[in-house]
Amino acid sequence: MAGKDRSSDDLVLRHTSYELFIGAVSVLSIVNLGLIYIVQDQGLDDILMVINVLLTGLFVADFVYRMYTAPSRSRYFVREFGWADLLACVPVAQFKVLRVFRLVKVGRLLRAYGARGVMRLLVKNRAGSALFTLLFLAILVLQFGSLGELKIEQYAPGANITTPSDALWYSIVTMSTVGYGDQYPVTTRGRLLGSFIILVGVGIFGALAGYLANAFVGAPKGEPEAPQTASQVRRNVADLRAALEHQGKLLEEIERGLPDEAGRAAEA
DSSP states (O other): OHHHHOOGGGGGGGGHHHHHHHHHHHHHHHHHHHHHHHSOOHHHHHHHHHHHHHHHHHHHHHHHHHHHHOSOHHHHHHHTSHHHHHHTTSSOGGGGGGGHHHHHHHHHHHHHHHHHHHHHHHHHTHHHHHHHHHHHHHHHHHHHHHHHHHHHHTTSTTOSOOSHHHHHHHHHHHHTTOOOSSSOOOSHHHHHHHHHHHHHHHHHHHHHHHHHHHHHHSOOOOOOOOOOOHHHHHHHHHHHHHHHHHHHHHHHHHHHHSOOHHHHHHHO
């Protein structure tokens, strides 16, 4: 009965890195919402709008995933703030504040297992932790790299990164190490930022390539063995006892077949 009543949070041990990734993305989306209201800049708004579309796609996929894997869909939707997860996907600025409810799940995780326990779980699943860390880092570099290049280059003499789309395009092709060359920084600060984007992009895509190669080529992990029942243990003990008795009888027969001391002396 307990297995049927368990909530989605009972399965979080298997998805710790994913929960932290969603929590970090939720914090970023809330920060972006604040930036839109605090900083009145059309270029910033356009870049953050593109990033928000990307984050909204992640949140929609997260809601569908949780609904599909939840032991009780009604419990998840009502008692575990599934309704807030759904409304947070609506492209309305006021509803994006509801993404704070996703942080509640991370708070529960930290309270239930402690910071050290969470770190042990992340270290145990190093591959998954590295993957979600790289994905979040890629989002950060795309957003703040685009904002930085636009801020630095927009009004520089001879600049060709003058619009939000230029900045986003430059960040994407630079991170992916493609580098078409149609957009490039002309200022020293812009080139320094571009160098940072290149270095981070090489690391991100190199690590992702290694992760995917290991996922497709690596040997599959075996399923953990189920614990034996008491009856199985008793049968194993009985089989072992019978094997020992059989070995004892064989030893006795071998000893009887050997000549005794008196017989060896007469032969000598």
